[in-house]
Amino acid sequence: MSHKSAEMYELKKKVEELKGYRGRATELVTLYVPAGYDLNKVMQQLREEYGTAQNIKSKSTRKNVLGALERAMQHLKLYRKTPETGLALFVGNVSEQEGVSDIKLWAIIPPEPLKVRLYRCDQTFITEPLEEMLRVKDAYGLITVEKNEATIGVLRGKRIDVIDELTSNVPGKTRAGGQSARRYERIREQETHEFMKRIAEHANKAFLPLLEKGELRGIIIGGPGPTKEDFIDGEYLHHELRKKIIGVVDISYSGAYGLKELVEKASDILKDHEAIKERHLIQNFFRHLVKDTGMITYGENEVRKALELGAVDTLLISEGYDRVRVKVKCNSCGWEELKTMSESEFHVYKKKVTHCPKCGSQNLSFEKWDVAEELIKMAEESGSEVEVISLDTEEGQQFYKAFGGIAAFLRYKIQ
Structure with missing residues (x-):
């Protein structure tokens, strides 16, 4: 990748x-x-x-x-x-x-x-x-099914989007005996049937356009009990969508969290998908961090040093990383200063630095470039892998907030 x-x-x-x-x-x-x-x-x-x-x-x-x-x-x-x-x-x-x-x-x-x-x-x-x-083209359809609720979503890239959340009026089981119990059970079965049809109608509406555009890679269905199998066996989904079912998974939750659990539990099915690969990558980074193996580093200065030494195996950069490298130079005496800062800090810095601190000249020139692009170029030149970490997953958010969004797996330990 x-x-x-x-x-x-x-x-x-x-x-x-x-x-x-x-x-x-x-x-x-x-x-x-x-x-x-x-x-x-x-x-x-x-x-x-x-x-x-x-x-x-x-x-x-x-x-x-x-x-x-x-x-x-x-x-x-x-x-x-x-x-x-x-x-x-x-x-x-x-x-x-x-x-x-x-x-x-x-x-x-x-x-x-x-x-x-x-x-x-x-x-x-x-x-x-x-x-x-x-725009990420490949998509996976996600459906969680229970007797009384269902959630339909789409996994695209590393992002899970909730499309629909449905609830039903299917009554619970009754302990009453005799003819009334059989009548009650028929009503319950009819309500369940209608709910399954409604889930399928919403799923068809969400997934068929993706199928027509050639973007739907597969559909994964999950739920806590046998209801998900009843949904599949009942052939409620459009016949073309039934062909795209690639996995059925037992899960405990519903709603948005249920979709997240569905993706996690289907990791073997989705092992080549970006969200799963990213999650495993960051989890591996955390394991090295906890065990203090010496085979990772993080922070701009540390990663830059490792890249200069050719010690980086894989560079990790968050898509939220937005620092710039700024060089100011005095064209009169040759004094120069190199700093890393945010874009907003650069505008303040440029207004603040008006005179050369060495000779007092106002003949200053400013140069600015993107740190992430610079480090990616250094990584590619040294044969290192580059992985861009999204902000669409919890792990990606944690990587950005806790580690500044820049780190590396190393080829060997460095001092």
């Missing part, structure tokens, strides 16, 4: 960054070039757009659009042909100061083939095609 996981993580971070920009006018350029498309045709279109943009009435908007198109065309000259999976360009003025131009360009070679061709000049960058790639 390593390379794909890291690619998706980096793409998600870039998409979030791009969504944060807003132009003062329709001056942010988005360009999607699909896999296999002729770059010469793209260049021709941009030249035509450049000619059209010269008629924009607003002087500042015209300047920024022309500048963006120039940057885009310059960048496209770096490619002899369209990359194998296509190319997405985002370019425009992202300066927060009115009247100041700061044209930046992001070039993204997507992890999956682009199918859309798009040129748009707008106040925001168009990120939907990339967001669709980030």
